[in-house]
Amino acid sequence: MHKDKPFSQSCENNKAPILEKLAGVFKQPGTILEIGTGTGQHAVHFASHLPHLTWQPSDHPRNAQLSNSWLQDSGLTNIYPPIALNVLDGDWSSLPAITGAFSANTAHIMAWHEVQAMFRGISGVMPVDGIFCLYGPFSYSGQHTSEGNERFDRSLNAEASHMGIRDMEDIKALGEHSGLALEEDFDMPANNRLLVWRKVG
Ligand SMILES: C[S@@+](CC[C@H](N)C(=O)[O-])C[C@H]1O[C@@H](n2cnc3c(N)ncnc32)[C@H](O)[C@@H]1O
Numbered sequence: 001m002h003k004d005k006p007f008s009q010s011c012e013n014n015k016a017p018i019l020e021k022l023a024g025v026f027k028q029p030g031t032i033l034e035i036g037t038g039t040g041q042h043a044v045h046f047a048s049h050l051p052h053l054t055w056q057p058s059d060h061p062r063n064a065q066l067s068n069s070w071l072q073d074s075g076l077t078n079i080y081p082p083i084a085l086n087v088l089d090g091d092w093s094s095l096p097a098i099t100g101a102f103s104a105n106t107a108h109i110m111a112w113h114e115v116q117a118m119f120r121g122i123s124g125v126m127p128v129d130g131i132f133c134l135y136g137p138f139s140y141s142g143q144h145t146s147e148g149n150e151r152f153d154r155s156l157n158a159e160a161s162h163m164g165i166r167d168m169e170d171i172k173a174l175g176e177h178s179g180l181a182l183e184e185d186f187d188m189p190a191n192n193r194l195l196v197w198r199k200v201g
Pocket residue numbers: 008011035036037038039059060063085086087088103104105106109110114
C-alpha cells in the first residue's frame with residue numbers, strides 16, 4: 001500500500017454521480033481510454049464498478065505517472081498501465097483498440113487547440129458508434145450556469161490565459177467538426193455537466 005497518494009477531493013465528491021451515468025452509457029464490454037487521468041481515483045472507481053470494461057488511463061507526459069499508486073494499490077486486473085499521451089502531439093496509434101473514451105475536468109485546463117486535438121484524436125481512434133463522455137463545467141451562449149463557475153472561470157484566466165470554461169456552442173461545433181454527435185447533456189452536481197458524444201459514420 002502506498003502512503004500519501006495524490007488525492008483529489010473533487011474526484012471523491014463526483015465519482016459516484018459520474019459512475020451512475022457511465023453505467024448507463026458504457027453498457028457493452030470494451031476498452032475505455034481516459035484522457036487526463038490525474039490521480040487515478042476515477043479510473044479505480046469506474047473500473048472496479050464496471051468490471052465488463054477495461055480502463056486505459058492516460059495523461060500528459062508530465063503527469064503520466066501520477067496515477068501509479070492508486071492503480072497499483074487497487075489490484076484491479078481490468079486497468080491497463082497508464083500511458084503518456086499529450087493530446088496535442090501524442091502517438092495515438094500506439095494505443096490499444098478502444099471502444100469508448102472518458103475525460104473529466106480537462107477541457108477548461110487545456111488550451112482550445114488542445115481541446116480540438118483531444119476531440120480529433122478520440123474520434124480518430126474510436127469506432128463508429130463509440131461513445132466519448134466529457135465531464136466538467138460548461139457555459140451556454142456565453143452565460144455561466146452559476147456564480148461559482150463564473151468565479152472559477154475568472155481564476156482560471158488569471159492563472160493562465162489559455163485556460164477557461166468552454167462554451168457549449170463552441171464545443172458542439174467542435175464535436176460536429178470532429179464527427180462526434182452530442183447525444184446527452186446531463187446536469188451534474190456542483191454545476192457540472194456530463195456530455196455524451198457518439199461517433200457518427
Ligand atoms: C484538472 S486535472 C483533471 C484530472 C482528473 N481527470 C480529475 O478529474 O481530477 C486536468 C488534467 O488534464 C491533463 N492535461 C492537460 N493538458 C493535457 C494535454 N495536452 N494532453 C493530455 N492531458 C492533458 C493534466 O495533466 C491533468 O491531469
